[in-house]
Amino acid sequence: MTPNFGTLYIVATPIGNLGDLSQRAIKTLQQVDLIAVEDTRHSGKLLHHFNIQTPMIPLHEYNERERSDKLLEQLKQGKNIALISDAGTPLISDPGFHLVCAVRKNDIKVTPIPGACAAIAALSVSGLPSDQFVFEGFLSSKRITRLKCLEALKNEMRTMIFYEAPHRIVNMLEDMVSAFGEDRQIVVVRELTKLYETVYDDKLSAVLACLKAHPKQQAGEFVVLVSGAEKMSMDDAEVERILKILLEECSTNQAAKLSAKITGGKKNVLYDIALRLKNIG
Ligand code: SAM
Numbered sequence: 001m002t003p004n005f006g007t008l009y010i011v012a013t014p015i016g017n018l019g020d021l022s023q024r025a026i027k028t029l030q031q032v033d034l035i036a037v038e039d040t041r042h043s044g045k046l047l048h049h050f051n052i053q054t055p056m057i058p059l060h061e062y063n064e065r066e067r068s069d070k071l072l073e074q075l076k077q078g079k080n081i082a083l084i085s086d087a088g089t090p091l092i093s094d095p096g097f098h099l100v101c102a103v104r105k106n107d108i109k110v111t112p113i114p115g116a117c118a119a120i121a122a123l124s125v126s127g128l129p130s131d132q133f134v135f136e137g138f139l140s141s142k143r144i145t146r147l148k149c150l151e152a153l154k155n156e157m158r159t160m161i162f163y164e165a166p167h168r169i170v171n172m173l174e175d176m177v178s179a180f181g182e183d184r185q186i187v188v189v190r191e192l193t194k195l196y197e198t199v200y201d202d203k204l205s206a207v208l209a210c211l212k213a214h215p216k217q218q219a220g221e222f223v224v225l226v227s228g229a230e231k232m233s234m235d236d237a238e239v240e241r242i243l244k245i246l247l248e249e250c251s252t253n254q255a256a257k258l259s260a261k262i263t264g265g266k267k268n269v270l271y272d273i274a275l276r277l278k279n280i281g
Pocket of ligand 1: 015016085087088089090091092093094116117118119162163164165189190191192193194221222223
């Protein structure tokens with residue numbers, strides 16, 4: 001690191017409750033020369049609330065590359081800069097990736113001021129396994145692409161975490177039923193740290209029915225967590241060996257059915273593996 005260069009601080013801001021902005025975040029935002037923000041009006045309110053008068057500069061998904069060059073120059077001149085997003089941790093489904101890459105490539109210090117992140121806060125209260133998880137962010141707004149992505153995840157064994165906008169929450173859960181089945185356990189966390197914070201914890205079909213029956217509950221911000229697929233009782237190599245033998249003698253459907261009986265695995269999971277094995281030939 002070159003000593004005369006400034007530092008880029010990646011500062012997490014609250015996802016609802018302003019009390020979640022840390023003392024260290026406030027101090028950093030007061031002391032830096034410039035704060036890069038997604039939206040000056042939105043962040044202006046937060047900064048005003050904490051009496052932070054540091055100048056802001058917009059950095060959003062449409063100007064990030066070009067703006068990163070400008071910020072890089074300022075850091076090289078020894079200025080300290082903080083990056084915040086509208087809510088939570090920058091770069092997590094938010095801008096900042098190009099800036100951080102450019103800054104690190106130039107051997108300039110990047111340091112985090114950690115705090116709220118909706119995905120992690122939701123996971124921490126979900127009751128789903130948290131030792132291993134995958135963060136999928138927002139699914140595509142296009143149904144076909146969304147379904148393909150969900151299909152590809154149906155055998156994922158780790159807890160899956162998604163973000164979703166309120167106007168798509170019902171469609172998303174409907175597509176999840178198609179991909180994961182009605183009985184998959186899910187947790188839908190709504191309006192974390194806010195007045196109407198709610199956690200729905202049930203089978204997919206039950207949570208979907210509940211949200212459909214109460215349209216008001218479809219408003220707000222959502223994190224959707226899906227329980228991972230069940231682990232098969234035998235190791236993958238052994239399951240594949242059994243399936244290959246069965247596929248020589250019977251149809252994909254029968255092979256899946258019989259292997260489910262032999263291994264204790266789920267028929268739909270085994271059916272997919274059988275299909276893959278058949279395609280490999
Ligand atoms: N960077 C943010 C973070 O660290 O969580 C996420 C930004 S992303 C553009 C916004 C999405 O995060 C929302 O659509 C919602 O899925 C989720 N989110 C943000 N705040 C939330 C809250 N208070 N409760 C539930 N979900 C929230």
